Amino acid sequence: MKLKFLGACNEVGRSGVLIETDKKIITDYGVKIRAETVEKYLPVHPPADVDMLVITHAHLDHSGGAPFIRENTNATIVTTPPTRDLVKLLLKDNIKIMGRENLPYSMNAYKQTINKMYTTPHNRKMKIGETDITLVDAGHITGSAMVKIEYKNKTLLYTGDYNTIDSQLHKGTKFDEHVDYLITESTYGNREHPDRRKTELEFVESIKEVLDNKGNVLVPAFAVDRTQEVLSVIRKHIRHAPVYMDGMNIDASEIMLKYPKYVSNYNEFVRALKTVNLVTSNRTREEAVSHPSIIISTSGMLSGGPALSYLHSLPPNSAIFLAGYCVEETNGWYLMNKGYIMQDGMALKVGLPWKYFDFSAHIDHKHILKFMKKVSPEKVFTVHGDDTKGFAEDLKEQGYDAVGPDRGQKFEL
Numbered sequence: 001m002k003l004k005f006l007g008a009c010n011e012v013g014r015s016g017v018l019i020e021t022d023k024k025i026i027t028d029y030g031v032k033i034r035a036e037t038v039e040k041y042l043p044v045h046p047p048a049d050v051d052m053l054v055i056t057h058a059h060l061d062h063s064g065g066a067p068f069i070r071e072n073t074n075a076t077i078v079t080t081p082p083t084r085d086l087v088k089l090l091l092k093d094n095i096k097i098m099g100r101e102n103l104p105y106s107m108n109a110y111k112q113t114i115n116k117m118y119t120t121p122h123n124r125k126m127k128i129g130e131t132d133i134t135l136v137d138a139g140h141i142t143g144s145a146m147v148k149i150e151y152k153n154k155t156l157l158y159t160g161d162y163n164t165i166d167s168q169l170h171k172g173t174k175f176d177e178h179v180d181y182l183i184t185e186s187t188y189g190n191r192e193h194p195d196r197r198k199t200e201l202e203f204v205e206s207i208k209e210v211l212d213n214k215g216n217v218l219v220p221a222f223a224v225d226r227t228q229e230v231l232s233v234i235r236k237h238i239r240h241a242p243v244y245m246d247g248m249n250i251d252a253s254e255i256m257l258k259y260p261k262y263v264s265n266y267n268e269f270v271r272a273l274k275t276v277n278l279v280t281s282n283r284t285r286e287e288a289v290s291h292p293s294i295i296i297s298t299s300g301m302l303s304g305g306p307a308l309s310y311l312h313s314l315p316p317n318s319a320i321f322l323a324g325y326c327v328e329e330t331n332g333w334y335l336m337n338k339g340y341i342m343q344d345g346m347a348l349k350v351g352l353p354w355k356y357f358d359f360s361a362h363i364d365h366k367h368i369l370k371f372m373k374k375v376s377p378e379k380v381f382t383v384h385g386d387d388t389k390g391f392a393e394d395l396k397e398q399g400y401d402a403v404g405p406d407r408g409q410k411f412e413l
């Protein structure tokens with residue numbers, strides 16, 4: 001096997017690896033959101049004769065460049081059924097935000113991408129030439145998969161984003177087979193998450209406190225999975241308080257409802273969703289803040305979407321509970337680090353208290369090491385982290401043959 005790392009080297013964003021067996025396979029082709037230039041937006045360009053692009057999950061840092069592959073190669077694009085639907089939703093939204101004129105691909109390539117993605121469920125082996133490819137549950141978001149590639153008695157696992165601990169809506173990955181080569185994400189390669197159960201309880205208790213004080217709780221959360229996860233946690237502990245959902249999370253929820261096999265505690269999820277007031281007009285938006293309630297809204301980083309407009313209409317005694325990671329220089333990050341947000345180039349002070357809750361769907365340091373013990377790879381490559389090289393050094397100290405590759409670097413295995 002030969003490898004070429006196309007992106008996500010010492011950064012989170014624009015994931016992509018070219019894996020050569022008797023076929024040329026690319027695992028993920030993402031984008032870097034908020035990149036200043038097209039050069040920094042995409043991974044290294046693919047060779048024209050790629051046979052297949054496998055997308056691990058819908059997040060744009062793994063899927064956003066798929067139309068660029070469609071435009072420049074004849075590769076077949078493959079993913080799981082929920083990921084196909086979620087990619088359509090997120091690509092459409094991304095184009096709306098970026099503007100057609102700023103895309104590195106044509107609208108035609110975009111249309112061809114969303115109309116022609118092949119799907120395969122988890123755990124079904126696909127054969128392409130002499131190479132076997134299997135998508136296995138990654139435990140990250142709905143439809144997420146790791147890619148297992150088998151060729152000439154060697155096995156490679158590309159993890160994409162993954163998690164080994166259970167959340168409300170997803171069981172952690174159960175993958176535990178030996179692999180020869182491992183390409184692992186390392187977003188939390190140098191950090192640990194707090195205990196999940198404790199975080200859930202703190203979150204719920206904090207919400208109750210605000211509601212008891214007749215305030216509203218605004219939970220800025222990502223549309224895909226995080227909103228639904230937060231909702232499930234809330235409804236597990238708080239039966240009756242009114243919950244409103246606003247933004248693209250409504251469309252994402254509809255997609256998740258179509259795939260019971262890809263969502264754990266599915267029945268509870270359906271029940272929780274039925275109790276939600278969907279915000280579809282300004283009238284419902286006003287209603288949401290007219291009495292104590294919980295409002296889950298996009299965008300998760302307060303970088304736009306209805307969440308931002310609530311900041312101006314929430315009554316005193318309200319609070320903002322961030323439920324997702326905020327990238328530097330987004331409003332969520334400004335709020336947590338400087339106490340203000342940026343709007344129309346001006347810093348606006350936010351008078352309400354805020355808290356951050358770690359509901360991350362990424363595996364952390366301790367669990368990556370546990371996972372690696374199980375799969376005992378001969379060689380490990382670290383990608384998708386702010387310090388993939390540092391993490392590789394750390395793994396070396398644990399006795400692994402580990403590399404944090406550079407963008408564009410090639411390996412022959």
Ligand SMILES: [Zn+2]
Pocket residue numbers: 057059140161
């Ligand atoms: Zn992800």
Ligand SMILES: [Zn+2]
Pocket residue numbers: 013059061062161384
């Ligand atoms: Zn990612």
